[in-house]
Amino acid sequence: DIQMTQSPSTLSASVGDRVTITCRASQSISNRLAWYQQKPGKAPKLLIYKASTLQSGVPSTFSGSGSGTEFTLTIGSLQPDDFAIYYCQQYNLFPLTFGPGTKVDIK
Amino acid sequence: EVQLLQSGGGLVQPGGSLRLSCATSGFPFNIDGMTWVRQAPEKGLEWVASIGRGDDRTYYPDSVKGRFSISRDTSKNTLFLQMDYLRADDTALYYCAKRSEVADGSAFDYWGQGSLVTVSS
Numbered sequence: 001d002i003q004m005t006q007s008p009s010t011l012s013a014s015v016g017d018r019v020t021i022t023c024r025a026s027q028s029i030s031n032r033l034a035w036y037q038q039k040p041g042k043a044p045k046l047l048i049y050k051a052s053t054l055q056s057g058v059p060s061t062f063s064g065s066g067s068g069t070e071f072t073l074t075i076g077s078l079q080p081d082d083f084a085i086y087y088c089q090q091y092n093l094f095p096l097t098f099g100p101g102t103k104v105d106i107k
Numbered sequence: 108e109v110q111l112l113q114s115g116g117g118l119v120q121p122g123g124s125l126r127l128s129c130a131t132s133g134f135p136f137n138i139d140g141m142t143w144v145r146q147a148p149e150k151g152l153e154w155v156a157s158i159g160r161g162d163d164r165t166y167y168p169d170s171v172k173g174r175f176s177i178s179r180d181t182s183k184n185t186l187f188l189q190m191d192y193l194r195a196d197d198t199a200l201y202y203c204a205k206r207s208e209v210a211d212g213s214a215f216d217y218w219g220q221g222s223l224v225t226v227s228s
Contacts, residue, residue, distance in 0.1 A: 034214035036152075043202055043218035044144075044152065049210035087152055091212040095168040096142075096154040 002026050002090050006099035012107040019075040021102045023088035028068045032092035035064055035073045038101075039084045047086075048073065078104070109133035109217045111203050116222030123193050127222050129186040129203030134217075137181040140206030142215060143188045145199035145224075153199075156188060157213060160206060171197075193226045200224075 003026040013019050023033065031051040036044035046055045048064040051071055061076040075082055083106055088099040115127040127143070140160035145153050156177035157166040165177050176189040186203050201222045204215035 032212050034210065038152075043204075043221060044215075045218075046207065046214060046216045049207060049214040049216075053209075055207075055216065089152070089214065091210070091214055094157075094166045096157070096213055098152040098154070101151045 001095055002029060002093055002097050004088055004090055004097050004099040006086075006088060006102050008102060009100065010103045010105065012105055013078050014107045015078055015080055017078045019078050019082075019104060021073045021086055021104075023066075023071045023073070023099050025069045025071075025090055029090045029092035031067045032090060033064075033066070033071050034089045034091060035062075036087045036089065037082075037084045038087065044087065075104075109205065111205065111217055111219035113201075113203055113219040113222045116201065116224050118225045118227065119193055120228050121194060121226055123226075124189070124191045125193065125224060126190070127188040127201055127203075127224070129188075129219050131184045131186065131205070134205065136179070136184040136186075139208070140213060141177075141179065141186045142204050142206065142213065143175075143177060143186075143201055144204055144215070145197075145201045146221075147196075147199040150199075155201065157206075158186070190224070193224075195226050198224060198226045 033051045035048040038044045052064045085101045112130045138161045142157040143155040174192045203219040205217040207214045207216040
């Protein structure tokens, strides 16, 4: 199985900050990586697929990059609505696997 | 508008069975891939089952293989998850989700509201 790790596990930041989350895969997954945002009591929301393609309707302050085993999610300017947990997910091979999540909270 | 409306969660004893449903609308359900993902209390996301795009091939992780079964009724645009031999560690909020058409694989762009399954005596 492909193991996904994320760092940091928690990130404290302020509105307006630039924030970067890293996701690593235990083996190459090409660009088959998705990023999701989840808020308390809500279902996950797809932000980015194919490592760097923004899902329709997602603000352009979100961006993704990477290929192979190392990926990043960047929020260019953190907004109040962005405080949430972020998960990466590989879909190169079954079983599909998610990272453990990164919680972005208010400093 | 794409909608996924879940039903069927609840409390069940260890060893028991439960079936979750996910009624869909707004997209070609008969050809789109669908999945179930779960989230144990205060934990992360775990993939549970998928059914193929344009066919009925099914996929499961080892943790549920042989106990859970994903299926769909295309006449009712409804996805199901049959869960047998339930264990305490199956306790979670279960989400159905639709496979994205453009992600070149199993990324999920629409999600249901979640169904809580509690396995306890």
